[in-house]
Amino acid sequence: MDTSLITTSTALEGYKVTKHLGVVRGITVRSRSVVGNFAGGIQSLFGGRLSVYVELCENAREEAYHLLIQHAQALGANAIINMRYDANEVMQGITEVLAYGTAVIVEKAE
Numbered sequence: 001m002d003t004s005l006i007t008t009s010t011a012l013e014g015y016k017v018t019k020h021l022g023v024v025r026g027i028t029v030r031s032r033s034v035v036g037n038f039a040g041g042i043q044s045l046f047g048g049r050l051s052v053y054v055e056l057c058e059n060a061r062e063e064a065y066h067l068l069i070q071h072a073q074a075l076g077a078n079a080i081i082n083m084r085y086d087a088n089e090v091m092q093g094i095t096e097v098l099a100y101g102t103a104v105i106v107e108k109a110e
Helices: 034-046 051-074
Strands: 015-031 079-091 094-108
Touching (some): 015 051, 015 079, 051 094
Antiparallel strands (some): 015 094
16 A cells, blocks of 8 residues: 555545545554663653653554554555554553544546
């Protein structure tokens, strides 16, 4: 899938939606290791950007995003509109990251 055809908008400029295939999602659940939590705790003592946690969040979102794309492709979509992220704490230190949107088939507008 061409990632330029994934948007948070409800439409893709220059394209016409020819078929809606339904809601698609990618979900991952992540936690930081004891060593990672220790390093994050040390970083938090000094304030500023907590790179250990930024990396964890980036990796979780990236994984959810790729799973979203796989789900859309399995339905035959060539685009995803209205794409969003959501995150919830499942339990202390364990977070669910969800990427979701609407799988569609689009063609170039004339």
